Amino acid sequence: MKYSLKTHQGKRKDNQDYAGVFFNQSGLLLAVLCDGLGGHQAGDIASEMAVSQxxxxxxxxDFSSQDTYLVQNWLKEKINKENARIYEAASTYSDLEGMGTTLVASVILKENVLFSNIGDSRAYTYFNNQIELVTEDHSFVSELQRKGALTDLEALTHYNRNALTRSLGVEGQVDVDFFKRLINKVDVIMLNSDGLSNAVSETEMLEILKQTDLSLDQKSEMLVNKAIENEGSDNITVSLIDVNMTPDHKVGEDK
Structure with missing residues (x-):
């Protein structure tokens, strides 16, 4: 399948997002996107460690396309292993203290697309001219919204709107959320950092994804540009995967 990765530092001095697309021995695609947390270069290191490892x-x-359960268990174990590595590095080196990262990932299997996430980097699906948010943000305001204690409008200006309730780089085990979608109900997968979803509405995302005359690269470029145009202040990263395209087995990374 075809994929596109685009990233931009936005109004930040550096880019702490990192994303990659990888194929296993059986040709199964794994896409991973991380948004680093922490000052100086620490966030860069945490996000690159998680994606690369x-x-x-x-x-x-060598999982096959039927190994949904095995893949989910592997991801849970591997993500927790990286959580421990990031925490250990942050605890060992003073310049890395407090570093961490969000994570969102997807694996395309025979009947399902498997998604996993920690933090507020998101996964969307596009199908039949509609967009769906698959993942749930692990943030202070999102959890209040889910409980009905905060409206969408209040969440936009809440003093604690950037605080996460879950991330990689913490002591002990981290809970990983998993979601599945039937592959015949997915045309395009979109993974993104909050720099995109905080600046671009779902209506604006949909208008770009619906344009049949644009390539995947052009769509991802337009999504990033729309975030910049909308005065997005954070790093902006988007990964698009067209599940209907002919397989293109190569490993890609974008920093």
Whole structure:
């Protein structure tokens, strides 16, 4: 399948997002996107560690497209292993203290697309001219919204709107959320950092994804540009995967 990765530092001095697409020995695609947390270069290191290590580990596996349960268990174990590595590095080196990262990932299987996430980087699906948010943000305001204690409008200006309730780089085990969607109900997968979803509405995303005359690269470029145009202040990263295209087995990374 075809894929496109685009990233931009936005109004930040550096880019702490990192994304990659990897294929295992059986040709199964894993896409991973992380948004680093922490000052100076620490966030960069955490996000690159998570994507690179999980992606490199995936390339050595031989799961088949029917191994949904095995893939989910592998991801849970591997993500927790990277959580421990990031925490250990942050605890060992003073310049990395407090570093962490969000994570969102997808694996395309025979009957399903498997999604996993920690933090507020998101996964969407596009199908039949409609967009669906698959993942749930692990953030303070999102959890209040889900409980009905905060409206969407209040969440936009809440003083604690950037606080996460879950991320990689913490002591002990981290809970990983998993979601599945039937592959025949998915045309395009979109993974993105919050720099995109905080600046671009779902209506604007849909208008871009619906344009049949644009390539996948053009769509991802337009999504990033729309976030910049809308005064997005954070790093902006988007990964698009067209599940209907002919397989193109190569490993890609975008920093």
């Amino acid at each position: 999980i992606g490199n580990g995936w390339e050595g596996t």
